Amino acid sequence: AQRVTQPEKLLSVFKGAPVELKCNYSYSGSPELFWYVQYSRQRLQLLLRHISRESIKGFTADLNKGETSFHLKKPFAQEEDSAMYYCALKSGTYKYIFGTGTRLKVLA
């Protein structure tokens, strides 16, 4: 069955510390993975997608097929990174499956 797992509900780090938000997936085909972010009082929006191999707002994520992971990383956290982060998997042609989300709190 297709599944996205985000093991941490809450992650607190200090400003300037590295951040890693974990995401593991279960999918029999070739996965397409995304990270979405929801800042306070804003709509859920795309942060990055693995196919683009891009860095957005200092965040990167590498697809590791051997470990079935797509962890989101940033070397130096900023207070404005505080938000809810969702990992998502495109399953088949139409479906997008999301994890339970991780709330990131960056402390001053």
Next chain:
Amino acid sequence: SQTIHQWPATLVQPVGSPLSLECTVEGTSNPNLYWYRQAAGRGLQLLFYSVGIGQISSEVPQNLSASRPQDRQFILSSKKLLLSDSGFYLCAWWGRVSGNTIYFGEGSWLTVV
């Protein structure tokens, strides 16, 4: 450019009352449309998706239904709300111009009392 609107933004309804949440997309044609529910501790749960007018796929058995009467309109309904229907409902769309990504509306807060 494409935009997505959903309303109402906030709704408080008594148990047993009906529900209608509406979502419309502008600036694209024949989009795929989605309804998700965001509940505390459960993340984003896909409820329904639609690839065309009148075509609805249901992901989880529940007290809700969806309809797509027009190409860019997607409606989430219930005949009788339950307390467990409370949550944050998100509409989303995908289209040929969206770059293999889905985009979300601002959401609707439903509280069933």
